[in-house]
Amino acid sequence: MVPEEQGALTEAVFYILLSLHEPLHGYGIMQKVQELTNGRVVLGPGTLYGAINTLVEKGWIRPLVDGSDSRRKEYLITERGETVFLQELARLEELVRHGKSVTRSEEQ
Amino acid sequence: MTKSVVKFISNFEKEEQWLNQMAAKGWHCIDYVFGRYLFEKGEPGEYIYRIQLLKNPINHLESTAYLNFLRETGVEVVASYSRWVYLRKKAADGPFDLFSDKESRIAHYKNIIYMFLPFAIMNLAFSLKIFTGQTVPGLIHVAAVVILSIPIARCYKRIRRLKKERLISE
Numbered sequence: 001m002v003p004e005e006q007g008a009l010t011e012a013v014f015y016i017l018l019s020l021h022e023p024l025h026g027y028g029i030m031q032k033v034q035e036l037t038n039g040r041v042v043l044g045p046g047t048l049y050g051a052i053n054t055l056v057e058k059g060w061i062r063p064l065v066d067g068s069d070s071r072r073k074e075y076l077i078t079e080r081g082e083t084v085f086l087q088e089l090a091r092l093e094e095l096v097r098h099g100k101s102v103t104r105s106e107e108q
Numbered sequence: 109m110t111k112s113v114v115k116f117i118s119n120f121e122k123e124e125q126w127l128n129q130m131a132a133k134g135w136h137c138i139d140y141v142f143g144r145y146l147f148e149k150g151e152p153g154e155y156i157y158r159i160q161l162l163k164n165p166i167n168h169l170e171s172t173a174y175l176n177f178l179r180e181t182g183v184e185v186v187a188s189y190s191r192w193v194y195l196r197k198k199a200a201d202g203p204f205d206l207f208s209d210k211e212s213r214i215a216h217y218k219n220i221i222y223m224f225l226p227f228a229i230m231n232l233a234f235s236l237k238i239f240t241g242q243t244v245p246g247l248i249h250v251a252a253v254v255i256l257s258i259p260i261a262r263c264y265k266r267i268r269r270l271k272k273e274r275l276i277s278e
Contacts, residue, residue: 050215
C-alpha cells in the first residue's frame with residue numbers, strides 16, 4: 001500500500017488525536033487540551049467541530065455509538081489515526097532534536 | 109430590567125464589538141429581531157458575545173447539529189437572523205472564540221463573501237438598465253452594488269492578510 005502523503009498536522013489536529021486515546025466528546029476534548037497546555041491552546045468550538053468532522057471523514061477518529069440515548073457523541077482514535085499520530089510524533093521529535101542541538105552548541 | 113435599542117450595523121465584527129461593550133456595562137443582549145436588540149441588565153462583563161454566519165439555513169440538519177455541539181460546550185444561542193447566529197458564553201468559563209486557527213477564520217470570511225456575492229452580481233446585471241434609458245432604476249442597482257461591495261471587500265482583505273500570515277504560522 002502506498003502511504004498517504006502526510007504533511008505536518010495542525011496543532012488542533014495533533015491535540016485532538018492525542019486526546020482521543022480515550023473516549024471523549026467535543027467539550028471533553030476542549031477541556032483536556034486546555035488542561036494539558038495550561039490554557040495556551042484553547043480550541044474554538046467552530047474550529048473543533050470542523051476538525052472532528054474532517055477527521056471522521058478521513059477515518060482517523062470514529063464516533064462511538066452506544067445504546068444509551070446520550071446526546072453527547074463520544075469519539076475515539078482509530079488504528080489509521082494512531083499510525084498518523086505516531087508518524088507526526090516522530091517528525092516532532094526530529095524537530096526538537098535538531099532545535100536542541102543548535103541551542104546546546106550556542107550555550108557552549 | 110430590559111431595554112431595547114434599534115441599530116443597524118452592517119459590519120458583523122463591529123456589531124460583535126458593540127455587543128461586548130454593552131455586556132461590559134452589564135447590558136446583555138437576549139434577543140435580536142431585524143435591527144432591534146433587546147438587552148437585559150445583569151452583572152457587567154458576565155458574557156462574551158460572538159456572531160457567526162452559518163453555512164446552512166438555521167433549520168438545516170447540519171446547522172442543528174453544529175448548534176447542539178456549541179451548546180454542549182457551554183455556548184448559548186441568543187438569537188438568529190437569516191443564517192446569522194448570535195452566541196454568548198459566560199466569561200467565567202474563560203476565553204471564547206469560535207475559531208482558533210487561520211484556516212477556519214478564512215473559511216468563515218469566505219462563507220460571508222459567498223452570501224453577498226450573488227446579490228452583488230444580480231444587482232450588477234440589473235444596473236445595465238442605465239444603458240436602456242432606465243436611468244433611475246439602474247442607478248439604484250449601482251448603489252446596491254456599491255453597498256454590497258463593502259463587506260465583500262472587507263472580508264477579502266481579511267482573507268488576504270490571513271493567508272499571508274498562514275505562510276509562517278497556522
